[in-house]
Amino acid sequence: MSSVSGVRAAVEAIASRQEELFDLLGHLVSYPTVSPPARNSEQAQSLIVKELQGLGFAIDRWPVFPGDDNVVGTLKGSASATANSLIINGHIDVAEVGDDAGWTYPPFALTKGKDGRWYGRGVADMKGGIAASLFAIKMLREHGVELRGDLLFQSVIGEEAGEAGTLAAIERGYQADYAVVVDTSDLHMQGQGGVITGWITIESPTTLHDGMRAKTIHAGGRVKGASAIEKMMKVIASLQDLERHWAVMKAYPGFPAGSNTINPAVIEGGRHAAFIADQCALWITVHFYPNESYEEIIREVEDHVLRAAAADVWLRDNPPTFRWGGRSMIEERGEIFPSLELDHDHPGLAALQSAYEQQVKQAPTVDMSVTVTDAGWFAHAGIPAVLFGPGELSHAHAVDESIDPEQLVLFAQIMAQFIADWCNTDKEGKA
Structure with missing residues (x-):
C-alpha cells in the first residue's frame, strides 16, 4: 500500500x-x-x-x-x-x-x-x-x-x-x-493572548496601635505612619489608570478594544481592629495581547505602580513589592499563560x-x-x-x-x- x-x-x-x-x-x-x-x-x-x-x-x-x-x-x-x-x-x-x-x-x-x-x-x-x-x-x-x-x-x-x-x-x-x-x-x-497573576504587597516598617491613628493623620502628631490598606487604594487607582491607558493605546486584530485588563481580584490586609494595618497584599490578574510577553507586562505594571508610589510621601520610602506568576494556582497561588x-x-x-x-x-x-x-x-x-x-x-x-x-x-x-x-x-x- x-x-x-x-x-x-x-x-x-x-x-x-x-x-x-x-x-x-x-x-x-x-x-x-x-x-x-x-x-x-x-x-x-x-x-x-x-x-x-x-x-x-x-x-x-x-x-x-x-x-x-x-x-x-x-x-x-x-x-x-x-x-x-x-x-x-x-x-x-x-x-x-x-x-x-x-x-x-x-x-x-x-x-x-x-x-x-x-x-x-x-x-x-x-x-x-x-x-x-x-x-x-x-x-x-x-x-x-x-x-x-x-x-x-x-x-x-x-x-x-x-x-x-x-x-x-x-x-x-x-x-x-x-x-x-x-x-x-x-x-x-x-x-x-496571555495571562499572568501577581501579588503586590505594601508593608509598614512599624506596627502602630489604633490609638496612634490621630497622631499619624493630624497636624502636629509628628508620627510618620500609614495604613497599608489605605495606601493600597492608591496602588489600585494607579492600576486603573494604566488599564485605561492600555485600552486607548493598545489593540490587536481579533480582540475587542480593552481586552487587556488588570483585575484587582483579591485583597488581604491588616491584623486586628486594634491596630493600624501594617501589611496589605493585592492579587491581580493581567490579560495581555498575543504580541506582548509577560516579561514586558511585568515591567510596565511595576514601572507604573512605582512611579505612582514615588508621588506619595509615605510610599516613597516604603514602596510596594511584587511577586509574579508561579507554577501552580494550587501550590503557589500564582500562574502564567504566555501569549x-x-x-x-x-x-x-x-x-x-x-x-x-x-x-x-x-x-x-x-x-x-x-x-x-x-x-x-x-x-x-x-x-x-x-x-x-x-x-x-x-x-x-x-x-x-x-x-x-x-x-x-x-x-x-x-x-x-x-x-x-x-x-x-x-x-x-x-x-
Whole structure:
C-alpha cells in the first residue's frame, strides 16, 4: 500500500471504526482527573501510556507533583534529521464539577444524549482532543503509514489550575519543528493572548496601635505612619489608570478594544481592629495581547505602580513589592499563560490548513481564542505552535459538558492527514 493510499485508508477507517474512538474517550472520561484538587491523574495517565506503548512509542513518565505525572511518548521517524518533527499536546486534567445535582447525565460516564451529542466532564476540554489524536495515530500505524519525522505525544497535567505541566515538558528538553495543542477551539486554528497573576504587597516598617491613628493623620502628631490598606487604594487607582491607558493605546486584530485588563481580584490586609494595618497584599490578574510577553507586562505594571508610589510621601520610602506568576494556582497561588501570536506564513500552519481543506472541502477559520491554554508555552520557548482542537468553548467547564461526535471524528481525520503530511515533509533547507 502506498503512503497516499495508506493515509486515505486510515482517514476512512477513522469514520468506519469511530466506536473505538468513543470507547477510548469513555475510558478517559471515567477517570475523575478534576483540578483542583488535582493529584489524581495516575490511572488516566497509565491508560495513555498503555495506548502509546501499543503504538510503538518510547515512554517518558515523570512526576510534576505527587500523584500527577507528565507523559511524553516519542515515535522516532525514519529520517529524523531531515524531516519535520511534531508535538501533539493535551492536558489530562479537567475542570471542577462541584455539586453534580444539576447534571442531566453523570459527569464521569460518557453518555449519548437525546440530541446525539456525547456528554461527560472533559469531552470538550479536552479529553476529546486527546482521544481523537491518539486514534488518528493508531489508524495511521495500522494502515502502514511510515513517518519520516519524529512524532511526540504529550499528555500533561495541571492546565486547569495554572500548573506548569507543559512548561515542565519543555524544560525536560522536548522540542519539535511545530506543535499542535489540541485544546478546545471548535476546529478553529487559533493564537491567544496571555495571562499572568501577581501579588503586590505594601508593608509598614512599624506596627502602630489604633490609638496612634490621630497622631499619624493630624497636624502636629509628628508620627510618620500609614495604613497599608489605605495606601493600597492608591496602588489600585494607579492600576486603573494604566488599564485605561492600555485600552486607548493598545489593540490587536481579533480582540475587542480593552481586552487587556488588570483585575484587582483579591485583597488581604491588616491584623486586628486594634491596630493600624501594617501589611496589605493585592492579587491581580493581567490579560495581555498575543504580541506582548509577560516579561514586558511585568515591567510596565511595576514601572507604573512605582512611579505612582514615588508621588506619595509615605510610599516613597516604603514602596510596594511584587511577586509574579508561579507554577501552580494550587501550590503557589500564582500562574502564567504566555501569549501565542500565530505565524500565518509558517509551513506547519499551511500544512494543517491543507489537511483541513482536504477533509472539510473549505478553508478553516484562523482567528484568536478568547481564553488561554498551554499553547503559549511553546511560543515562549521558540517553538512555532497553533491551538486546534474539537469542542466548543461554551461547553468547556459547563454543566452537562458535551461534544458533537461528528466533529470529533472529523478532527481525528484532519489530524491523521496532517501528521502524515507534516512528518513526511523535509525540514526547511533540508531538501
